[in-house]
Amino acid sequence: MAVSARRGSPLSPEEIHAEALRLIDERGVEALSMRKLAAALDVNPMSLYHHVPNKEALLDGVRGLVLSEIELPADDGSPWQEQIRALATGMRALAHRHPSLYPDLSAHPQLTRQDTVWKVLSRVLTAAGVPEERLSRVRNALFAFTAGILLAEINGAFPAPDDDAFDEAVTLIVNGLSAYAGDGA
Known part of the structure; x- marks a missing residue:
């Protein structure tokens, strides 16, 4: 030193x-x-x-x-839907705690791929029924979707941090994953 x-x-x-x-x-x-x-x-x-x-x-x-600050859902057997909601809520909390850094962080997604966030997301997506060969594409799509929502929120595209709009977005993710994993399409 x-x-x-x-x-x-x-x-x-x-x-x-x-x-x-x-x-x-x-x-x-x-x-x-x-x-x-x-x-x-x-x-x-x-x-x-x-x-x-x-x-x-x-x-x-x-x-x-900053990535180490995210509260990650435990691998405790809780339903994957709860875990995906917890992960999204943890990312949202991070974006609002560090709104000046979040745009930079979302522009460097390779860091999340090296982090435990990516491993937890992979675990949750596997529990949701996403096939191994599609995990990478689904992770990328979810990252882009969630990052876009959070960027819009912290940049003021919404009138105020809108919990209802965020909940709707997470519901879209959960429902989309249920349908995607359910029929394999």
Whole structure:
């Protein structure tokens, strides 16, 4: 760990990512710079490069931090319909907790594919009856559908966060999965 001459204590990747997230939540992804982050941490900007090679790597760490916040449904034998609703609700909570980061996060879906979110979604879709050979396409479609709804919600396309509209969207997902998995079409 690098020790800053100004602050006198070592930096950690966790501290760097948490502060970057705080700055993003406050001002947006576009406003984040290594210099602004270093100033907020009271370190020389070059100190950051001992932990992250560049801004994109920093953002990858922040995205990973945020994805770890999602409350995932347990594999407890509850009906897949409840689990898909819980997963959608967890994603919605994340989007509203970090509306400045969510557009960036949804533009980097490869991160969710490496995360436990993707594994949980695969488990739930398998329980719903989606055949293994279609899992990837169904996951991608659900991600795009859900991300679009959440982007519309946080960008103000709806008059206000509309719980009824969100519930209707999740009902469409559940009903669509029931029909899709039921007849194999």
